[in-house]
Amino acid sequence: MTYTVRKFDAVIVGAGGAGLRAAIQLSEAGYKTAVLTKVFPTRSHTVAAQGGVAASLGNSEEDHWHWHMYDTVKGSDWLGDQDAIEFMCRKANEVVVELEHYGMPFDRLDNGKIYQRPFGGHMSNFGEKPVRRSCAAADRTGHAMLHAMYQRNVKVNTQFFVEWQALDLVRDAEGDVMGVTAMDMETGEIVVFHAKATIFATGGAGRIYYSSTNAFINTGDGVGMAARAGIPLEDMEFWQFHPTGVAGAGVLITEGVRGEGGILRNSAGERFMERYAPNAKDLASRDVVSRAMTTEINEGRGCGPNKDYVLLDITHLPPETIMKRLPGIHEIGIQFAGVDCLKEPLPVVPTCHYQMGGIPTNYSGQVVVPKGGKHSEPVLGFYAAGECACASVHGANRLGTNSLLDLLVFGKSAGETAVNDLKNSVKAHKPLAQDAIDRSLARVDRLNHQKDGADVHETRLAMQRTMQKHAGVFRFKDMLAEGVSRINEIAGQVAQTQIKDKSMVFNTARIEALELDNLIEVAKATIVSANARTESRGAHVRDDAVDTPETPDGRDDKNWLKHTLWYRDGNRLDYKPVQMKPMSVDTIELKKRAY
């Protein structure tokens, strides 16, 4: 196979919030910067983020970054690194104000300051009472953010390569990174982007699950590429699930539906949440509701021909209330469930929403790996930010509105660190590692010539169903172990996928096969890591992790207060300590996570 080489100071893969924010930093500093993206930047999945971005601006009431930090550590179930969390919460005001200067149309108070609203888990005075901390632009925060940052990038001459599929990281025998291989979807041409700095901002891989709120583009491309290049993946057992996705479709039904009086029912029509959470009932926290739903389904009280979902009932509410307070829900029911929710209940299941783990980084956005007896040594030339990265600020569970903050703070930080490295230490392009390029070309070549191989669609479906069943929101020892074997088998099929269409122009079959190569790495990392972690923490909840005074709610700090590192090579696990020491303040000491 042939390829050409193009040289840049920096190459950024992904043009969602994190990639665009990093690119601003590099282009503003005058560095020749390429941004590769599968879809047009303003069609990145950041668009789907509606809730807002957290910052302790204190525009409506007193607030402090230290309180925000406390909430984030607690939300993470103490798995988040406290130095990175302090860094993020302290930087929040700065990045939000910068965004405002880029032209972000935040909602405003009468006095002209940014309007802030409350959001789950964000409290004042170290967990005392809810605080208004989220800055939003109506219900289009993510979208408005992308637009503001895209315009800024155009102004500072960032070079966009739109509809390019990144293939593999180019990493040499010393472990240094010098760019990526990529395919132009329009022509099928392969180009090596040779760079002094490579930044991954490729988003999450929510499509490993059958039921996912994520758009189809969320295939964990950067995470898969990093794994293939020998970079370990951190804390991949931690996925946030939303209790109410439309069964079979994944489309999110907002919590507001239960807030307005929606009731969850099993096949007997029973309001089962009364048994699991007698006080909060249907309004209990996300994880409690999700677990209860899974238990009902597992114990045979699910609904439908396969007994694999429960019902969200709002038929007792006045139609005017539904149409006025919950616009969009009626249409979603009709479009994706074939149900008129004014007359019939909606079928719902716990649905994968957000990837907490990812490519390990420090708070400077450098990718870090164990090396020479140290657990977090930077990989030269390689940076990552946003959902694909694990800084780790979300730990075992992310707070709402911290994802947009994460991509702004660490997008900027990764860009800033790359600028400093380019200025001070990395003056020239390191020669390309030919063997890494050859391996990447061989992967595409294998796919192009595979005969009697596996069907991409069927193999992906098998992976998604296995992940949903064996490593979903509520996890069981035997199911996990069985799931590991099943996913390993499916990985064997992924290595032999076959495409019938061999055309060069926008060959979507080829793109989907290449995406599946990335998804399967994430699926393996997730299920192997989850199988090994024998406690419950945050979003990782196991049936066999018992609630004792030493292990409240199954959380076992003595044995499991540590980050998982999964290596593709040999499906191997390693661990590293959680950074309990913040940058400047005292450690937020361990205690039971209760609200």
Added chain:
Amino acid sequence: MDEDRKARINRLKWHCRRALLELDLVFDRFWERYEDSLDEQGEAALESLLELEDHDLWALVSGREAADDHRQAAMIERLREVSPAANF
């Protein structure tokens, strides 16, 4: 399928990969049903819709807003008709 049409359809299909899952699902069903029969007028109408921002496009597909252009409106009808609900 001739090579030119195949390339055009493949390009359109990729442009149907959107930021919102709602739209991905609608387009997935649309292609299952209309890939073979989509004529050039339909291609043009679809292409013009794909230029829209995702939230605006979803407002049209979900019926909250109406398309001004009659060709676009006809295509929106087809997208609504093949929404997953139609399979129940």
